[in-house]
Amino acid sequence: MNTKDAFRDYLQLEKKYSPHTVNAYLNDLIYFETFNKLHFNQENVEQVNYSQIRNWIVSLVDANLSNVSVNRKIASLKAFYKFLLKIKQIDVSPLLKHKALKTPKILQIPFSEKEVLDVLVHMQSPVGFEEIRNKLIIDLFYTTGMRRTELIHIKISNVNLSGHTIKVLGKRNKERILPVLPIITEQFSLYVRERLCLESIVDSEYFFLTKKGLKLNDSFVYRLINTYFSTVSEKVKKSPHILRHTFATHLLNNGADLNSVKELLGHSSLASTQIYTHNSLSELKKVYQETHPRNKK
Missing domain, CATH: 1.10.443.10 (Intergrase catalytic core)
Structure with a gap:
């Protein structure tokens, strides 16, 4: 079983995330993987550094994604690297010191x-x-x-x-x-x-x-x-x-x-x-x- 499949099982069976959430996490991971192949000629996302992740974040912001959407994608990566730590495939997460982008507090107005x-x-x-x-x-x-x-x-x-x-x-x-x-x-x-x-x-x-x-x-x-x-x-x-x-x-x-x-x-x-x-x-x-x-x- 490859790492991505093992990550899927981890999200489904251990974290008990919904199918929708699991698919979102995996799609974010694939998107990041594609970005690294294109810009850094690197296929193994297990070996990336924070500088590469930061370049991805900049590209997402430049593509007019909201900070909320960017933070959600980063959350997918965080979960992946947390999983790699758990199975001892990495020693330190490249997102260890990452701080989430600031997002405005949106007031959810209920119906009267x-x-x-x-x-x-x-x-x-x-x-x-x-x-x-x-x-x-x-x-x-x-x-x-x-x-x-x-x-x-x-x-x-x-x-x-x-x-x-x-x-x-x-x-x-x-x-x-x-x-x-x-x-x-x-x-x-x-x-x-x-x-x-x-x-x-x-x-x-x-x-x-x-x-x-x-x-x-x-x-x-x-x-x-x-x-x-x-x-x-x-x-x-x-x-x-x-x-x-x-x-x-x-x-x-x-x-x-x-x-x-x-x-x-x-x-x-x-x-x-x-x-x-x-x-x-x-x-x-x-x-x-x-x-x-x-x-x-």
Whole structure:
């Protein structure tokens, strides 16, 4: 087995990364390998020095890649050299002293409660398979905070209607069970009846399907959310991730504690969940000003 194949196995089996992440890491490695062959006539990326990597970074910046994209590609290389250290193929990583490029902090603006309500009211009487499915997807994102890939990979066996729960497979193959509101359970039953009436079902193990009976994909789900929320919101980003963001923000605004939100989102640490707290600041200020004795006249 060559080093690249061994690296793939390491990412899949030990790190338990998703197929999408594994492919991204390997593609970045191949791209860097090609760059070195072309500019340094060197085929073995295991023997490169930081100067060569820096030349690659400069070429990426010159190609107008954002600092975020460049940092992601460097993360792929870091993982590769960390793997080589692990199997004792190198003694020191050429990226040991590398510092990530500075990136602007992008404020993820959640939907307001009114915007979400406007979409759901517009969809309150869905007719037919696609409308019923679409409403259930939006409701699930908003009431569970699950990730797009988690929703896509829900299987029939993951749904427990009587127990009002759903099991999802998160990052690094970590399973978690999410509670489902009774009102959403009713929609599940409606969707299941419509699903049974599809002319053909190809990907039968998956819960959410297209009208052709195929498993959903990332682009399909993104377009679905973007289409519905474009009618009620002028926010720049209208995506499944923003709905996940909205779920967390609205829970915090209404008194949920950070640890509970962390568990629902499937975060491994509170640090990941804390990014949502800034959106609750306006609500906290309002409560603070209304309740603090020193602010009472």
